[in-house]
Amino acid sequence: MSMSPPHSPRTSCSSSTIFILSVAIFLSSAKSSDAANATRRVGHRQMSYEYYSKSCPQVEQLVGSVTGQQFRDSPISGPATIRLFFHDCFVEGCDASILIDTKLGSKELAEKDALDNKDLRPEGFETIDKAKSLVESKCPGVVSCADILAIAARDFIHLAGGPYYQVKKGRWDGRISTASNVSANIPKPDSTIDHLITLFETKGLTIEDMVTLSGAHTIGFAHCEHFLGRLYNYSGTGRPDPYVDPRLLKSLRMSCPEHGGNLDVISPVDVTTPFLFDNAYYGNLAVRLGLLASDEALFIDLRTRPIALELGNDMGKFFQMFGAAMEKMGSIGVKRGRKHGEKRKVCRVPGGV
């Protein structure tokens, strides 16, 4: 089923349809066949692989031309965009709220200006801006920024050598973006496994999903501040983390001094193949070559270790599970329809359509 154009009356009256429909399902299972038919009638609200097949059939090709170009010109756009998508989905759902700029003169900062988002690279935002303006030039007012972000993240995973999976579309863009909501929803490099499991669970993701999605750390970089404690004073012991290989420790200490180091220095999260989307990340954990404490912890904790071992031993399995987990992550808190969302013209500025 295709999506109706943004000005169609069908779109504006159907938020009530959805509401009634959910009540119907709730109240009576005997009505479930009617409900199934009704679901099909308002199918433009459901996420699907064919969401834009009528309204913008070339959307993936358009986004793909931008991601391909970005990958050639500035490959760091890959990890930047993948992390951007993760940080979008975990705060207010996958609704492109992370892309919204803080309003000039506003006291309330937008998500992107929260402390936990300060390391999101500009290349991710730039990629989405470029893709959005190309898509707008061909299909004005139809494709959400949130869908473009989901497609771009998939493209970069594939361009870096990872799996190609189909992306469900149909996300609407949110209008709420508040910095104060970010911290509680974004995991920290020193989060315990207990905390990570709980946090991912609140997003509908399992332990398996969490370990699998952490495999995104097979590409990209981290700043010293995120692993400095491991190098010099691990959990206040005055000593380095014993789960850092001594050679890695030595080299990381050279680039990241305990005090007064350059704040811009970055180190590959997958120390063996930082630009290749493969399963080497998991193999590294087994030999104490994980960069972040939250990475290495996946191998130390007995709940997560068997999963990390399996993914490290079987690239095919990792690729298959990663695609599935990205689809789940990409469905967190998705907004559908005009009541909660919009299709922004410029991803940085809400209040569009």
Ligand code: HEM
């Ligand atoms: C499990 C909990 C996670 C923690 C604690 C965590 C933490 C971090 C930290 C601290 C960095 C370094 C940022 C910097 O210093 O610039 C980073 C980088 C990155 N993370 Fe995560 N992350 C987690 C899960 C994920 C997930 C689920 C994804 C995507 C599916 C992801 C994708 C990335 C990517 C691609 C980078 C590299 C970014 C770049 O080079 O620009 N991470 N992560």
Ligand SMILES: *[C@@H]1O[C@H](CO)[C@@H](O)[C@H](O)[C@H]1NC(C)=O
């Ligand atoms: C859906 O509706 C069509 C007619 O509109 C009917 O033929 C069909 O049996 C219905 N399907 C279900 C599952 O109720």
Ligand SMILES: *[C@@H]1O[C@H](CO)[C@@H](O)[C@H](O)[C@H]1NC(C)=O
């Ligand atoms: C985000 O913050 C607003 C108020 O600033 C609150 O109403 C909303 O529930 C928060 N959302 C989440 C997911 O924490």
Ligand SMILES: *[C@@H]1O[C@H](CO)[C@@H](O)[C@H](O)[C@H]1NC(C)=O
């Ligand atoms: C290590 O950290 C602890 C607690 O944060 C602190 O009390 C201690 O002085 C630190 N030790 C060194 C050698 O910096």
